[in-house]
Amino acid sequence: MKYALIITGVLAGLAITAPQLVVLEYFLLIVPGLVLTVAPTMFAYLILTAVVRRLLTNHGQSQRL
Numbered sequence: 001m002k003y004a005l006i007i008t009g010v011l012a013g014l015a016i017t018a019p020q021l022v023v024l025e026y027f028l029l030i031v032p033g034l035v036l037t038v039a040p041t042m043f044a045y046l047i048l049t050a051v052v053r054r055l056l057t058n059h060g061q062s063q064r065l
Contacts, residue, residue, distance in 0.1 A: 001049075015039050016040060
């Protein structure tokens with residue numbers, strides 16, 4: 001999960017700060033352009049999933065004590 005957050009975070013930052021790169025990737029190859037287009041959404045969903053997972057894991061541990 002940690003590595004997925006790092007990778008999608010870097011790709012999302014790249015896509016947001018350099019939108020010209022996304023357009024260039026669409027002209028060169030379709031797949032990298034699609035990856036850069038979807039990266040911010042994937043990053044947001046992964047952050048949400050990590051937060052929910054952390055909250056549920058901590059809640060479960062406190063119930064056992």
